[in-house]
Amino acid sequence: MNALLEAKGLTVRFPMPKRNPFAKRDFLEAVRGVDFALAEGRTLGIVGESGSGKTTAAMAAIRLTGPATGEVRFRGEDLLALGPEEMRLRRRDLQVIFQDPYSSLNPRDRVSHIVREPLDLLGVGDDASRDARVEELFSLVGLRRDQLPLFPHQFSGGQRQRISIARALATNPKLIVCDEPVSALDVAIQAQILNLLVRLQGEFGLSYLFISHDLGVIRQICQDVAVMYLGRIVEQAPRAALFSRPLHPYTQALLAAAPSLARRKSAGYQRPAKLKGDPPSPINPPPGCAFAERCPKAQAKCREERPRLAPDGDSLVACWFPG
Amino acid sequence: MAGYLLRRLAYGLLLMAGVVILNFFLIRLAPGDPAEVIAGDMGGATAEVLAAIRADYGLDQPLLVQLGRYLGAMMQGDLGESYFFNRPVAELIGARIGPTILLVLAAQVISITIGVAMGVMAARKPNGVLSGAVSVVATIGYAVPVFWMGIMLIILFASIIPIFPVEGMADIRLRNEGWLERMIDILHHLALPAFSLAVIFLAIYARLSRASMLDVLGADYVRTARAKGASERSVLFRHALRNAALPVITVAGLQFGGLLSGALLVETVFNWPGMGTLAFDAILRRDYTLLLGVLFCAAAMVVIANIVTDLAYRLADPRLRGET
């Protein structure tokens, strides 16, 4: 596989404020030794619940959150080893679409400025070509030219997300990290944005690192899927394998929990895999399998020894008793 | 909680050490010979006096040694000697600190109770007459110079309706009466100074608690309370007020320094025998040791007030209670 972006042992831990000056400092272990690879022109989905570290992992990979350790190779070059200015210039190829259409656009800037800014800051093209590029981008994402001088608050959520996409596309990046780009939108608008992302990917050969909590969305848009739980990838597989033959008990529970039109109250639907409780805290996580406390299959071994990601058919799964 | 208190006290001591260091450098940064600065306006300090000061303060020694001596002395409560009164500064301040605390606390209690009551009533009908009145009072209170307020009250009560004494803290004619009479006399004297000071801060609390209350009344948990069937009264006083009080506590702590500053002015207007009048005397006589002593003690009062505020906040907000 020709990997565009490859993370090895990616780890992010945030120091917590000390409870008193003599206490040992606690760490919030957001991402704990994550490996993944994203092939050129494809979409890798990372799915998980809040606190799973999915967003932190993706943002750490392109150095928008820190401090990360491990290795993140982008076209063979380790991003984590770059100096600040080198990294800044590399952002031409690495862009982001954010979750919240209301806070991801600076309310004081006109949208034309917002879309043009990456070109200015990263020195792409000359003045006239930049203006032309902004107009081109606007029509590309389905906005009108006469909307260029407006301010963000004059747009609806879906339109703002289109502006965000235009900004991310401006410098012709290779990779776009999509951080829950549709989770704040109504379903009807969500479909518009997802279809737009797919269309743009085909047109420009983009690669997406796609973060979502919604398995339906993930299935719609990602060829490869990684499931994260408490800072670790617990299962990673191509789409077909993951949805037809989930191996990790957590993946199975997620699929069982995701609302589906096929599960009818009228037909007396009963959920097969019921999960109890909430995910444990990422501050000082347990030593064994993090899912053991909630897992219906857990044995003593699960609590003591951590299962590693191991191949099983087309999938990779971190479980002592998969399937 | 105890651990927290200990750490808070240690930090307070650190802040006070900072004040001492600041005082030390202020004297030395002031234009002129430090000895002469310390001697102040004694009317041409003689060479002997200056020499005595130099020896006393070790002014011929290296700066760090001087600082060490100064720090050591201050932390033991030796605030130096007032050259005008010819008495230890600590003793002078000790005699005046009580009246200042009385004045400040009285003003604080009046302004918080009346201010919060006004704010809550205003928040019940944000577009009502009362709410408008609170805004007006708040804006006026913010704009009135506190010393001028005092003077206006003196003019009013001295010549037009003479029901309150306008000067001093006690009537010397009552010196031999019982404690109750004397206490009533002091409260009688306290009325005008405390009121002038309270008006300014009352405005702050009224405005703050109105805003805070409006904020809280729009919160989801207030809607939950209504959904349970709670009465308006219970919504207002049980559910909303306790949450709305939190910012009031914070501001009460932050405003304590301002309150002390205001008290200084009010004291000079009403001739209230507190630290303010002492500071005023110190300035008139250029008695820097005394002035810096007052600054030190005032800062100590602010530190203590801040600790008390923090503790109060922790008691009122369970979200902070668990932390040690």
Next chain:
Amino acid sequence: MALLEIDELKVTFRTRHGPVTALDGVSLRVEAGETLGIVGESGCGKSITALSVMGLVPSPPGNIAGGAIRLAGEDLVGASPRRLRKLRGSEIAMIFQEPMTSLNPVFTAGDQIAEAIMLHQNVSRAEALTRAVALLDRVGIPEARRRAEDYPHQLSGGMRQRVMIAMAVSCQPKVLIADEPTTALDVTVQAQIFDLLNDLQRETGAAIMLITHDMGAIAEMADRVAVMYAGRVIEEGRADDILDHPKHPYTRGLIACIPNVGKGEGGEPPPLAEIPGVVPPLHLLGAGCAFRERCGSAFDRCAAERPRLLGPAAHPAACHAVEEGRP
């Protein structure tokens, strides 16, 4: 007579664009033991419908301008504030969307549930607290006795929503309104809450009004469904009928545009169907159908006349194209 009947309810709001009609002639009914799902996009009026039943529409700027809400025959729109307080929390209860902010941060979970009990039943505080612990246990909170003494910030989102549910069912209400009860929660927790609500309904026979934007939640939870758009009910019927044979073009689009884990297996999914455009702002609604500008089947009548909810009583829709049998 249904347990809860909403009849031609009209709610207006004062805005800077002048008065807008947030609910325009909404009629619904819910029977005991039944779950009615109300589904629609943000701004369609589903939450205002819920708040109207509770008598909690913020006023000003909101105002119930007409229609009736009847609980077991008793009119709630004209009821005195005192009577409404009596009913709220005892006969009708509500669960809100944001468990993080819906509990009062300065009181313990147990206290807040006990308060709901003491407001409507003549019991001592100790007795109310005992019942609160039992309720916490019933909604699946482990170590209920200890948890009752926790403050909201010490509980996870899922637990807070359980506390809200315990509070809501504490007086065995006849009607339980759940306004997007799981939107703020993770999917695995959402599943737990859905299961809990279904269990509670089986036990108590309460009517549930579930407000949601999620068709998946409708499938799992609802017996009947009302689809709302721009302040009106545009289609109504049994959940199966709506999901399998939607009539209104909006309902059809809404179902087709959901990326779904259950549709087929593996493979490359086809592109999603789209509903073009956005919901029009309420103050710009003209005379015709509010959906016509986004609708593939719109014709001239749609611009001129607002469609009424017509068709078989078990599954009516408000659409001229459906009425005239156009494709």
Next chain:
Amino acid sequence: MSAADPAAPRRPARAESPLREAWVMFRRNRPAMAGLALLVLIILATLYGALLYGGDPYEIVWAPHEPPGATPEFPLGTDYLGRDIVAGLLTGGGPTLAVGAAAALLTMLIGVTIGALAGYFGGAIDNLLMRFTEFFQVLPALLFAMVLVTLFSPSLTMIAIAIGLVSWPQTARLTRAEFLKIRKLEYVTAARAIGARDGRIMWRVILPNALPPLIVSATLTIGVAILFEAGLSFLGLGDPNTMSWGLMIGANRAYILSAWWPVTFPGLAIFLTVFAVSLVGDGLNDAFNPKLRER
């Protein structure tokens, strides 16, 4: 309320800049506009009033304690030395306003810089700067200003510096809080993602968005600084060679029981000025508040 999605403009819409919207809101606010008018009037009077009026505020022109209205030449009467009060008011406003404005400027400069650095960088820098700020908050502002002015010189410059030095902590805390809040928003991460450096993010992205509360606070700081200056002058710590409203009150306070006017009018002038400033500040606060805009 959950009204409709913010309007999707169908026809070419007019760009609505947030600042212009705030100004539209401000103009509709009657008390605020009245405050602005009063403030402009006071500034004009202090700038040109003395010139037009022509009296010398230091010159003894009449008998002491002439009550207002008794002599048409001196409409507000004379002070304890027999100086014209109107001339004093017109001359004494300038220094008061100038010191107020300069001190407010200094306050904002120190406060915003420290608050912005602390809030943006966080961690050890934040810790250090906030300890420093807390230290300054421990010193009662007026007393500390008194010490500074007494120890150094009682010139107008020194007074402005002293007031600035004692007032900045509140601005620093406010700025820090705003920076902490805005720093977490996605458009800040977005700015970094498109290659913006720290300096640009601080001053071009976060600061403009933090401005509304800072502008309000700056306005109110002017009011506070004017009150401070008046307080210092009243205590006799002002520049003895410059007429100011506070000095007029301080100089005449010994005679308040025999003559009320020499202290009343300057006090009223201070009050009206600060009142006007705070009306403007409240108006700005409302104008910047998006919650009120929906009404």
